[in-house]
Amino acid sequence: MGLLVTLPGGPRLEAAGVVTHRSKNFILHTDDGPDRAKKLLEQLERMLGIVSTYWRRPNRHVIECCVVKDLENWPGGKLPPLAVKKIRSGSGVTITVKRMQGNAFFAKSIVYAVADTATTQHEAVHAYCHQMFGSSGPVWYSEGMAEMGRYWANDGDRSVQADRGPIRYLRSIKPPPLKTLTRTGETSDGWQQYAQRWALCHLLANNPNYGQRFRTLGFSLLGQRPGASYLAFFGTMNREIEFEYKVFLRNLENGYRVDLCHWDWKSRFRRHREGRTVKVKIEAGRGWQASRIAVQADRTYKVTATGQWQTEADAEPVDADGDGKGVGRLQAVIWSDYQLTRAVELGTEATFKPDRDGKLFFRCGDAWGRLHDNTGRITASVKLEPR
């Protein structure tokens, strides 16, 4: 990339094998090789592009990073003790010094990180926030957003791209109450808490039900506006968000698209009249979709599905029975009081008898991380059978 210029480091650092590299928005001191340094700067620039677009503020202050491959190469006293401690533990830290210049405040952040792209990206989000806004917000927001930055590689890619360990962990837990997770001043710093915060920020930022409000909340938190908090902004929607958070964690995998799977809270649901048929269109490339049918316990419903859809860009179209492995089969679930029943496989023709009253949702059976390349839709005709 043309914008990368490598400059010789200061005499002391250079002698020790630490070289300074520059790009448009970053100064990077590292003992890592020049090719890796160049690649890191490219990735940091790409991530900063996404970050500054999200917060609608182009970066104005160079972000300085010390990226350490081997502490032996760094002259004693060059790195602050906290940075050395964090690097020894395989992570990083961002240290910010704030000053007043006349009436204007000025913050200078330095990133210290192990020679690992994800860690440096995480810390660089903190540095950007501190230098541009004077704060990176309360812990849940600051760390949740920095963890998002850790995985940001491509502009416009909203799919989950996370490490396997956190994904496995998040799928296995009972989700914490969001009131607890977003408590201000919460400082328990295990990777588990980081994963939970990441999942919440990823969900809120990418879900069309909440994305805009979440961004506004973010500006208030970064600006340290009094009274700004998760509960102040989302308290009235907390049950809906906790439900979507629970569903997100349960189905979490790489490739998952929150924007394709957000819950439909707006559609109105009605009870069927006996003998009448209601037609529902179901997209292959979405999560659970509202049928607008309020089903009743112990009544029998007959479903007939027509049409075809594809579960991969080049796959053979299949009907609502799906392929030989059941991929592409029509499924149903019932929502009742923020709980979901187990998914029921329907196919082209089926009858089912709900064991509770609730709202009926349909989807095309496919891996949750692979909905984005699905195309087509089928029509399900749902009939309430006479008693």
Ligand SMILES: [Zn+2]
């Ligand atoms: Zn952090």
